[in-house]
Amino acid sequence: MRVGLDIGGTKTDAVAVDSAGAILARVRRPTGWGPEAVVRSAVAAVRSLEAEVAASSADAGPMRCIGIGIPGQVEPGTGRVVHAVNLGVDELDLAEALAPLLAVPVSVENDVKAAAYGAFALSATPGSMAYLNLGTGIAAGIVAGGGLWRGARGTAGEVGHISIDPAGPLCRCGQHGCIEALAGGGAIAERWGRPGALPVRDVFDAADRGDAQARELRVGLARGVAAAVRVLVLTADVDTVVLGGGITALGERLREDVSAELAASADASAFMRSLRLSERVEMLPLGSPAAALGAALVGAPEEALARG
Amino acid sequence: MRVGLDIGGTKTDAVAVDSAGAILARVRRPTGWGPEAVVRSAVAAVRSLEAEVAASSADAGPMRCIGIGIPGQVEPGTGRVVHAVNLGVDELDLAEALAPLLAVPVSVENDVKAAAYGAFALSATPGSMAYLNLGTGIAAGIVAGGGLWRGARGTAGEVGHISIDPAGPLCRCGQHGCIEALAGGGAIAERWGRPGALPVRDVFDAADRGDAQARELRVGLARGVAAAVRVLVLTADVDTVVLGGGITALGERLREDVSAELAASADASAFMRSLRLSERVEMLPLGSPAAALGAALVGAPEEALARG
Structure with missing residues (x-):
């Protein structure tokens, strides 16, 4: 064994x-x-x-x-x-x-x-796949042709540090509006700034109660995740993007936010619509x-x- | 033969x-x-x-x-x-x-x-490579492991439709702030809106003369190209990004603009600096x-x- x-x-x-x-x-x-x-x-x-x-x-x-x-x-x-x-x-x-x-x-x-690689092994679909990890930071691993895409210098799948908004929040990497600055659990907890063992869950709960800052953080998270999905599909052209990591413990609330964000870009753009991104996003089961x-x-x- | x-x-x-x-x-x-x-x-x-x-x-x-x-x-x-x-x-x-x-x-x-694939065959370096075509539109081809990266559904390298600025110009695809809306020759010509056989060259010339609109368009072009380079390196982790296509006829003026944009993000971010992006960008010789x-x-x- x-x-x-x-x-x-x-x-x-x-x-x-x-x-x-x-x-x-x-x-x-x-x-x-x-x-x-x-x-x-x-x-x-x-x-x-x-x-x-x-x-x-x-x-x-x-x-x-x-x-x-x-x-x-x-x-x-x-x-x-x-x-x-x-x-x-x-x-x-x-x-x-x-x-x-x-x-x-x-x-x-x-x-x-x-x-x-494990998500690919567990998956029933034989195609290419990106695993997008939503944790303290944001990073992806890409599986294509049955193997892990290793890249040239160790940055394959480092989509967290792609900036999607020059007016966005400062990232710990020094750039503004990185996907990780919007969607990383660490960055969200820092901007939320209130005590709590599960700050991203607290943000979702507060947003549900109508808290304006929490709503903004929650929208930013969905924007960042949706952008990462688009980057992975438009660059590496993977069949599916599997979401995993601590933040996915939020389950359906997270999935709905991300789907809504992808649907909004599909509404605005026939090209985005043709990619059928919502159907290509999966969530790794908890545990x-x-x-x-x-x-x-x-x-x-x-x-x-x-x-x- | x-x-x-x-x-x-x-x-x-x-x-x-x-x-x-x-x-x-x-x-x-x-x-x-x-x-x-x-x-x-x-x-x-x-x-x-x-x-x-x-x-x-x-x-x-x-x-x-x-x-x-x-x-x-x-x-x-x-x-x-x-x-x-x-x-x-x-x-x-x-x-x-x-x-x-x-x-x-x-x-x-x-x-x-x-x-x-041709740029890879002509290149002396054996590593992985993205060819970023700067023409009417913006798209890339990726060569890794000696072969063309084909992807799952035909969108590999379609970095032109990644949005890098929600407040950016409307793209023909319907999204705002796509790399192509900033850096594509078609989008630049349309926003410039003046007659001329080589509108992107006209924009560069007018920017050199101090025209404010031309300067803004020219900065946008460099921002878009630099963003495409970052996306290709951070997602596919290619060794080099080779620029080609009609806009590269601008030669050194284009290269300097893109290098300045990459240098600015390297100044702001130790992570970006560690990627040495400027050194990894090449230009396909004209013709x-x-x-x-x-x-x-x-x-x-x-x-x-x-x-x-």
């Missing part, structure tokens, strides 16, 4: 996958803060997953390899992650730290790219194991894949 | 290419107006190219196949082009019309995609045979390629 971990800011999601790519078992455990604690919680998640598999009747075979999805920049071809700020990690060679503890090859991938599954599948060495 | 034609609004550019992809001969002839005249001028260009090859000492062999680049929508996998408005063609099956007259297989490709060459190479049937 292969193992995939999605190391998120609050929890580590771990799946065991058989040679056909089917999920045999899944566990979720809290993620530690800082490099050592992240490594410790990753090991604990793997041990707990192994116990889960052993307790089941699955014919899993020994663990062959581990793939990890992690927020932050992963240096191409290495197991090193830098700037994983949500984990308290400035720099960490996860593959080097974990391989001796777990005695199998470890590969590391950016979590959005891993989730893109989907896409990122952990993608991590298990995308980085597995060929020989490990062949052996299952 | 293979033959490539780039059928443009005023002239048809034809090249003969050997099995290694080298150009043996090139001729340019006026393009006729309307479906029958387009077919006639294509045949005339091929005959004239054959005479040119015969008169040379090149060991070209018989013509094996013809690839055609044409402005308009080419129905995938067919030789049919629709909405080639610059040619007076509403609908034409070019492959069906030409194959019996020329007695070889004919493939048809959108001219921007053909130019993208480059990229589109005709790409047409010859991109659509050639495998067996014709094998035979040269």
Whole structure:
């Protein structure tokens, strides 16, 4: 079997996958803060997953390899992650730290790219796909021809920093009106500026109650997401755009806002109408194991894949 | 030998290419107006190219196949082009019309995609590339992994209709602030509204003389082109963006405007600075045979390629 971990800011999601790519078992455990604690919680998640598999009747075979999805920049071809700020990690060679503890090859991938590949693996449609992650920041992973689009220099799918309004809010990147400045959970929370564990949900609730600032932020979020969908379809021409990430916990309210925004541009433009964008946007089900599954599948060495 | 034609609004550019992809001969002839005249001028260009090859000492062999680049929508996998408005063609099956007259297989490709592949073939750099065509409209072709990125539904590279400013000018597509509404030659000529054979050049000249409207249009053009470059790098993550098309006849004045716009966003944003966009933008030399060459190479049937 292969193992995939999605190391998120609050929890580590771990799946065991058989040679056909089917999920045999899944566990979720809290993620530690800082490099050592992240490594410790990753090991604990793997041990707990192994116990889960052993307790089941699955014919899993020994663990062959581990793939990890992690927020932050992963240096191409290495197991090193830098700037994983949500984990308290400035720099960490996860593959080097974990391989001796777990005695199998470890590969590391950016979590959005891993989730893109996992969402593609879970999807029934064989076409090309972009996975648009709506979290603290906004970024996409693109799957085409059955594989992850890696690009030339590591910025494939970084649609969050495309500016769609020169008069829009200042982005943390220094530009104005970036998609992330409008639709990123971090930027929305900052502009909302009130305490609360789920600021984007608070904004939606306040907008429903008629709060003017909340309404403006909520409209901005839909504008940003719709713009990202248009950019992905008009540039990479993917069949579908799958929305995922923390903000999608808002469910139908988010979907309706985005659909309304796409419908407005379709009303204004025959060209936009011809793209049928609303029909091409899907939402990843809440609690989907896409990122952990993608991590298990995308980085597995060929020989490990062949052996299952 | 293979033959490539780039059928443009005023002239048809034809090249003969050997099995290694080298150009043996090139001729340019006026393009006729309307479906029958387009077919006639294509045949005339091929005959004239054959005479040119015969008169040379090149060991070209018989013509094996013809690839055609044409402005308009080419129905995938067919030789049919629709909405080639610059040619007076509403609908034409070019492959069906030409194959019996020329007695070889004919493939048809959108001219921007053909130019993208040709620019890649002419380029010394092996990485991925976007070719951004600055003409009446704005569109790009993307080459990655050595091949043309075709996308799912024929909109790959259609960056011209990404809106970058909700307060920007109305685009012919119905949206506001599209890249094409700011940077397309057609949109600029319409807003300039004064007679002249080369309206974008007139705008640049008038801006140099201090005309306020011309300055605004000229700044908009650079903003649009710079935005297209950012979109292509942040979404498809191509190594280089090659500018081509009629507007690039403006040469250094255009390059300087676009570089200044990219430099301004690099000054404002460390992230933008890290992308080194100015260094990744190139201009196709004026009179480059990229589109005709790409047409010859991109659509050639495998067996014709094998035979040269």
